[in-house]
Structure formats: C-alpha cells, structure tokens
Amino acid sequence: MKLFKLNAEVRQDLGKGASRRLRLTNDFVPGIIYGADKAPTPVMVDKPSLYKAVDDEAFYSSIITLNVAGKEEKVVIRDLQRHPFKPLLTHIDFLRIDLTQKLTMNVPLHITGQEACVGVKDQDGVLHVMATDIEISCLPTALPEYLELDVSALEVGHTLHLSDITLPEGSESVALSHGADHDSAVVNVTRPNIAAAEEDAAAGEGEEAAAE
Structure with a gap:
C-alpha cells in the first residue's frame, strides 16, 4: 500500500x-x-x-x-x-480512524484481461463494465489500494458479479453482507446487436421523455 x-x-x-x-x-x-x-x-x-x-x-x-x-x-x-x-x-x-476498528470504504475496481477476453476476441462480443469501485468493510491495515477482476475467460452471454471478486482476507463486500440478492452484476459480454438494440431503446426513451 x-x-x-x-x-x-x-x-x-x-x-x-x-x-x-x-x-x-x-x-x-x-x-x-x-x-x-x-x-x-x-x-x-x-x-x-x-x-x-x-x-x-x-x-x-x-x-x-x-x-x-x-x-x-x-x-x-x-x-x-x-x-x-x-x-x-x-x-x-x-x-x-482506529486501527482496531473496521471501516467502510469504496475501493477502485480494475478490470484485467480485457484484450484477451474470449467473448470479445473470439466471439465478437461487447464488454460492458457496470462498476468502477466496490464498497468493502475491513480493518484499516487490510485496506487494499484496488481490487481486480479478470475477464479473460468471460464469454458472450455471461456475467461476473460482486461474488466473483476476490477480496483480501478479513474484508467483506458491504452489498453482499445484506444477502445474496444484492450480488450485483459487475461486468458482462453481450452480442453487438443486443448492445445496439439496448442503445436504440435508451435513445428512444430519451426522445419520448423530451417530447413530453
């Protein structure tokens, strides 16, 4: 650190x-x-x-x-x-801070293996990153500079969640401490046509809202 x-x-x-x-x-x-x-x-x-x-x-x-x-x-x-x-x-x-008491901090998330990502490199998919930092709870001495998530093996149609991130010993995800239903998506790979359709839908919703 x-x-x-x-x-x-x-x-x-x-x-x-x-x-x-x-x-x-x-x-x-x-x-x-x-x-x-x-x-x-x-x-x-x-x-x-x-x-x-x-x-x-x-x-x-x-x-x-x-x-x-x-x-x-x-x-x-x-x-x-x-x-x-x-x-x-x-x-x-x-x-x-008290070095003997846990604290809650947002720690940067580094996505690694993007260039080697199977879903992008071999399956022509599009990588979507939904989180750039993760809230964790730990002792100050265990506070990491950042967390890493490797996406090199991620295929089209697959998603990695909070539970897929390896945390330092003694640390826990604040969101996951509230239960498995808080295991949010962090990164996924979709087919280009699906990504384009989602963008078009979002643009259409924006135009409708503006018209109203």
Whole structure:
C-alpha cells in the first residue's frame, strides 16, 4: 500500500469568508477532521502536496498520515469538494480512524484481461463494465489500494458479479453482507446487436421523455 503524508495547520479563522480568503492565498485548502469520538478540528492543508496526491487513484482508498501542527493523525478521505468549473479543490473532509476498528470504504475496481477476453476476441462480443469501485468493510491495515477482476475467460452471454471478486482476507463486500440478492452484476459480454438494440431503446426513451 502506498504511503501518503500531508501537512496541515489548525484553522483559527472560520466561516465561508475565511475559507474563501484561505483559498486565494494559493498555499492551503480548507478542510476538517472528524470521527473517533473526538471533536471536529478545522484545518488548512498544504495545497501543493494535496494537489499532487489527488492525482493518484490510490489516495482515495488509502490511510493518510496527516501532520497537524506536529501531531500525526491517521485519516481517510470522506469527501473532496471541487470548484464547479475551475480545476480547484475547495474543501476536504478527513475521517479519523482506529486501527482496531473496521471501516467502510469504496475501493477502485480494475478490470484485467480485457484484450484477451474470449467473448470479445473470439466471439465478437461487447464488454460492458457496470462498476468502477466496490464498497468493502475491513480493518484499516487490510485496506487494499484496488481490487481486480479478470475477464479473460468471460464469454458472450455471461456475467461476473460482486461474488466473483476476490477480496483480501478479513474484508467483506458491504452489498453482499445484506444477502445474496444484492450480488450485483459487475461486468458482462453481450452480442453487438443486443448492445445496439439496448442503445436504440435508451435513445428512444430519451426522445419520448423530451417530447413530453
């Protein structure tokens, strides 16, 4: 697992106006730390290191060491707010973690074996990916950077579900913890004509809705 470290300072000047002024300095991004039965702590995070970290997919599903005025806290990202049309981060929420308690996180799903997929390569099918991340529950020390699902053997007309994803030991799918009827489809391969028909039907429904 990659190690991410960020520096931050406690924010004394609070409110929307203060946050706006802070962002204009180009040095910090306003944020807050909460959880672990402690009072929320408003912080301002070092902007250059944060902007570098957010470009890494693993950042969003990793334990982050946040150095706040010389004191380290173990946190994960709970929310990251961006400007509606400018490439700017406007606020970040961190959740404190307890290494002995399970946490729930959305972990990226990497689909592997696409180029070798039987249904696409040999049967002229179309691959459809219905999920890009999976919500899991595990101890922080078992949190993976990402999960993998190999589709190389997937044939036309077949589907892989949540239950087909191998999870790290001690981890569980949040959806599957609610029962087998929550075993959602993750990826499938269909024949091109079926895929085209579905797209045409969706387009027709959109046109009807617009006409109404």
